[in-house]
Amino acid sequence: MKFYLAILIFIVAVAIADQDDDLWKSYKKKFGKRYKPEKEIVRKKKFVKKLRAIEKNNRENKKWQMGQNKFTDFTDDEKKVLRGTKMSKRVPKTIENNETIIIDSLLKRALPTSIDYRRWKCLQPVKDQGQCGSCWSFAANTALEFSQCRKTGTAVSLSEQMAVDCDSYNLGCNGGDFTLAWQYIQEKGGAMISSSYPYVSGTTQTNGTCKFNNSAIGAKISFYDWTMPYPNATVSMTYLVNYGPLPTAMKVLDSLFDYVSGVYSDPACIVANDYDIDHAVVIVGYGTTAATSTVPAIPYWIVRNSWGANWGNKGYFLIQRGVNMCNIESWTAYVKVV
Template sequence: MKFLAAILLLIVAVAMADQDEDSWNFYKFQFGRKHSPKDEAGRRRNFIARQRRIEKHNREHAEWQMGHNKFSDMSDDEKLALLGANPVIRRERLVSAEASLPVLDRALPASIDYRTDKCMQPIKNQGQCGSCWSFATVVPLEFNTCKKTGTAVALSEQMMVDCDTGNGGCNGGMYDRAWQFIQGKGGVMKSSAYAYTSGSSGLKGTTCKFDSTAIGAKVSSFGWTMPYPNQTVSMTYLQSDGPLPSAIKVLDSLYNYASGVYSDPACIVADENDVAHAVVIVGYGTTTATTTVPATPYWIVRNSWGTGWGLSGYFLIKRGVNMCNIESWTAYVRVV
């Protein structure tokens, strides 16, 4: 009997190894992965480990699903390079809390979704550079400038990476400091005049090439949504002031988010400064209850990891519980 059991285990192991190899080869084909012989074994191990986590999660959770993407064979260090939110301490944030809650002339709607608004620029990709903060900086400026002028505009993240010495380029930064820099500089340039290169060419911040003749937007004022964390306050600002940048804690599972409303008990944290990635809230809503999953309030969040990640570059995250600190770091900006 022991011999037969050993044979059976061997057969199962061989079958799993074959299945893993097929999955690995399909992944490389699907995502155009070509590795050197030196890197192949390590990349394959990363992928197989990720495959196991995805399978386990999707068996055990119905509220949101994981899937493979360009991050599935990356090392932990490579994924950490995609983060770059470096917030200031809370005392400094309180000093800037001068604005009061906007007074709306109508009740808050049940949902808001700016993803398809004509003033929302296409999803962008920060690449292997911790410049998420610069992408979060320009999204509301693009949106609000378009609303004011009636003309869509794409703004330069690279200008902040290269020129904003108050932030750290690919080593991280924060959108409030970037807005302050833009105010002092007289505006932010259009991306057509200052294209993004840090994530694709390996140029992680070069000599500043600021040109005042190519300015596409100017900052009038900005601030933190107060009081915080408060979903109603953030919803109010979202309606009155457009998309709201925020900073979040990132668990390893988020890299392979595929669909549904993201949540994790480990991402409800006591330390409000435990954040590492800048994103932008562009809407909210509530799911329809099913027999297996209750109705869940959510934020619609724009990321800067390209359209091949999540919901074509966006994700949903549970609203009203300060998931991953997202309701502690919402900020608004107004344009000239």
């Protein structure tokens, strides 16, 4: 009996190994992966391990789903590069131009049940930071682009490379703070348009020589600050409705890299320390899912990432709202243009 059981186990193991081989070949072809033989062994091992994690999550988790993408065979070091947020101490600015009165008035207004800026012309297509810890620059520009377009009616794409190369307050591909990027842009006199200073750091992983040119300015900053008080979902919703997309910082667990759909949440991502963060993203909307027989209604944020349009849900993901999941409600900020 034991002999036949051993044979059955062996047959199942061989079948699983053959299936994994086929999935690995298909994955490499789909995402254009090519490795030397000695490197491929390590990559395939990571891929298969992540496949098991994806399968387990999708069997057991009714709230959000995982799937294969360009990160599925990434090493921990490669993923670490993508987490480029190094936020400085959060110090509110002195409120200027009667901002206190304006904000207090806004907080008294009723909020819509949902809002989604993804289809607004003022929101540029999702961009890709590549293998460079420049998420802070993309987060800063997304809000600035939107604010400029909302004021003028003309869409604009601003240069992330300008901040990566020129911003002395931040560390380029080694990380940064989107509010310090705004400080630099304000002091410099504005942010250049991307067509005059295109992004290249996604492939070089290095910072280039600064090529600032004030004749190609696309937006100028008049004021920026944190949303206050924090963390407070209602406050963030109010600013989102009235000022547009809100950059924020969050903690990224390994599970998020393979997100494909649903409302992301992870008990390990509810953390006590506000400064336990490593990635900059942009909140572009909010809403609530419809309840089902197995899952209750879930309030969520709509969040824009900078890992390309082929990641997640066309470059976006949903994350649970109202519980400060991954610290995402602790670091929301807003910007106003001249």
